[in-house]
Amino acid sequence: MWFTGGRVKSPGWKPGIGASVRHTRTYLRTTVTENKNFFLRNVWYYAMPGGQLKPGNAIAKTFLGEPVLLARSRNGKVFALRDICPHRGIPLSCGRFDGQEVECCYHGWRFDETGRCTAIPSLVEDQNLDFSRFRVKQYPVREVQGNIWIYMAANDKADTPSPEMDIPLIPNFGDQPYKLVVTSRFPCFVDHAVVGLMDPTHSPYVHNAWWWRATPSLVEEVKIFDPSPYGFTMRRHKIVNVPRLYSILGGEPETEIIFSLPSVRIENLTAGHHQVSNLTAVTPISETETEVTTLLYWDMPLLTALKPVLQPLVRAFLNQDGDVVIKQQEGLKYNPTLMLIKDADTQARWYYQLKAEFARAMEEGRPFINPVKEQVLRWRC
Numbered sequence: 001m002w003f004t005g006g007r008v009k010s011p012g013w014k015p016g017i018g019a020s021v022r023h024t025r026t027y028l029r030t031t032v033t034e035n036k037n038f039f040l041r042n043v044w045y046y047a048m049p050g051g052q053l054k055p056g057n058a059i060a061k062t063f064l065g066e067p068v069l070l071a072r073s074r075n076g077k078v079f080a081l082r083d084i085c086p087h088r089g090i091p092l093s094c095g096r097f098d099g100q101e102v103e104c105c106y107h108g109w110r111f112d113e114t115g116r117c118t119a120i121p122s123l124v125e126d127q128n129l130d131f132s133r134f135r136v137k138q139y140p141v142r143e144v145q146g147n148i149w150i151y152m153a154a155n156d157k158a159d160t161p162s163p164e165m166d167i168p169l170i171p172n173f174g175d176q177p178y179k180l181v182v183t184s185r186f187p188c189f190v191d192h193a194v195v196g197l198m199d200p201t202h203s204p205y206v207h208n209a210w211w212w213r214a215t216p217s218l219v220e221e222v223k224i225f226d227p228s229p230y231g232f233t234m235r236r237h238k239i240v241n242v243p244r245l246y247s248i249l250g251g252e253p254e255t256e257i258i259f260s261l262p263s264v265r266i267e268n269l270t271a272g273h274h275q276v277s278n279l280t281a282v283t284p285i286s287e288t289e290t291e292v293t294t295l296l297y298w299d300m301p302l303l304t305a306l307k308p309v310l311q312p313l314v315r316a317f318l319n320q321d322g323d324v325v326i327k328q329q330e331g332l333k334y335n336p337t338l339m340l341i342k343d344a345d346t347q348a349r350w351y352y353q354l355k356a357e358f359a360r361a362m363e364e365g366r367p368f369i370n371p372v373k374e375q376v377l378r379w380r381c
């Protein structure tokens with residue numbers, strides 16, 4: 001079967017990577033003075049919904065600026081190879097995948113799922129070339145709860161995933177896959193997408209839709225935060241200003257929101273006996289492009305029946321975030337110094353601190369120390 005996926009095209013216009021964020025004493029009383037734009041490595045990134053990669057198919061994608069060929073063999077196993085033939089550098093995705101091995105379109109070199117070369121058709125009988133030592137880089141991948149994750153190591157020698165930094169799971173769903181998925185591309189550096197999605201005070205301005213906001217006026221919110229593995233958790237609480245869409249769940253909705261590195265947000269909402277969870281994962285494609293995937297898990301048959309209505313609403317919600325990022329890029333071209341104010345931007349500040357600490361700990365070969373402490377945050381939204 002020929003490859004089904006298209007190669008990722010760079011956007012027609014060239015937005016700036018965006019200004020780095022400076023934490024100044026005026027706003028947050030912190031000693032961190034700048035955060036350079038960099039991709040976090042030695043972590044698992046969301047690669048794609050598993051259901052979109054059928055057995056015998058392969059899809060070309062870019063992660064952190066690296067071309068990757070994701071493939072699912074006929075027996076269902078997912079694997080990932082660097083999408084470049086080591087012979088002449090042509091993308092392997094220009095060739096074909098027979099459900100077991102990848103064949104380069106240029107000279108027919110073949111590679112198995114580990115990236116090992118298995119055939120060079122041009123060799124004649126007495127040319128005893130040990131081609132099995134020719135390899136394409138293989139990326140560790142895992143399929144969990146319907147999702148494919150890829151491990152992006154700092155270098156080729158460190159491509160064994162750390163067992164401590166595991167893939168985040170939705171509780172109580174076992175290995176059930178998602179019920180609904182929406183993917184969007186934001187034309188920005190990953191940090192702007194992450195900070196935008198965890199920002200608690202943009203909702204009245206960006207998500208001002210009748211089906212989302214119950215009241216037009218701003219109300220004060222008080223939330224308790226705790227450190228959690230490689231991130232922080234907004235402690236479980238009753239939702240005061242219940243979004244209209246949540247009324248279909250019945251009961252009094254409660255929620256907790258967990259953020260973990262590199263860029264995964266999980267909201268676990270319970271109402272009555274039911275649970276609805278939202279996993280939003282942010283994956284850097286390049287320095288100017290970021291993929292955002294929102295997945296919903298639920299245990300209510302009613303929501304499954306309402307899926308044709310919910311899907312466009314989730315898409316509209318994500319597009320609202322994407323549209324504001326496109327506008328933001330217009331300003332970031334001029335490299336302005338940005339601000340983080342308390343308490344509305346404290347989560348964004350934690351994100352930058354977590355990311356910097358993880359990178360430093362990796363560099364120094366020491367354990368990660370979570371910089372987040374238990375804290376009460378207040379804002380109006």
Ligand SMILES: [Fe+2]
Pocket residue numbers: 196197202203206207321
């Ligand atoms: Fe948003």
